[in-house]
Amino acid sequence: MGNFFDTAMLAIKQAIEKNYNGNVTQAARALNVSVPTLHTWIKGDRKPSLEKLSPLLDAIGATISLPQTEASRDVCFVNTKIVPAGEYAAPPVAEDYVAAPLVGEVGAGPGYLPEDEIKSWFLAYKNLPAIRHRRNLIAVEIGPTSTSMQPTLNPGDIVLVDRDDRDVTKPGHMMLVLDPDDGSGMIKRVSVTERKDDFQVTYYSDNGSKWPPMIYSLKQDFCGDWDKAIVGRVIWAWADVRGK
Secondary structure, eight states: OHHHHHHHHHHHHHHHHHHSTTOHHHHHHHTTOOHHHHHHHHHTSSOOOHHHHHHHHHHHTOOOOOOOOOOOEEOOOSSOOOOGGGTTSOOOOGGGEEEEEEEEEEBSSSOOOOTTOOOEEEEEETTSTTTTTOOSEEEEEEOTTOOTTTTTSOTTOEEEEETTOOOOSSTTOEEEEEOTTTOOEEEEEEEEEEOSSSEEEEEEOSSTTTSOOEEEEHHHHSTTOGGGTEEEEEEEEEOOOTTO
16 A cells, blocks of 8 residues: 555554564454454555554554545646657647546455555546546556456456446446455446345456355445445456457
8 A cells, every 4th residue: 555554554563563572463353353364464465445454553543644545637748759650640639638546456356445645647538438527537457366357357457437436226337346354446347236224235247257246235244335335437448458
């Protein structure tokens, strides 16, 4: 999770060393975190969301400021480099493009969504029907080992997500969703079924033979909060097709 994650984990490691004599198992039990989970966080194998880290930071009395993630923003071309294929054409018009921040990597799990750090920017032609009138955009990368959405999406592909479009009333939309166990990001199709006093939320993959559906209760698994389940809808993708 970039600088924030590194700083937070350093504070947690120091607290474990000071308060629990370096005993991670004892610390995990005292901090109400599973022992394997805390081990993977400390080793850096998994990067927890801010929601998961906050209770630990509160418990050890640590306060770490978190910069706000920038949403998509307008573009200003300055001394734009034109590739040879377009050297005789009129240069691009800045008003026709929007820059979406690339904020992290996602997958079938484990993935992560470090919204506190922008890795890069992706330009999108905002007059495309899929992008027109959308502003609150982020780009995320499909993880190097994630095959759950093949053949639609492959490892290394970049998807564009509209954080303002979280409508799951029509089943089958491809969404950026969150894992209720650790808050990591995943690209899945979503189906929602209303129950008596709850909603059944189903994440399912295009590569269904290897990745079975994941079924959750909105009430029990997400505390009844859609914000903890759905980040936004996938509306566009960039793909590396050199090997296809």
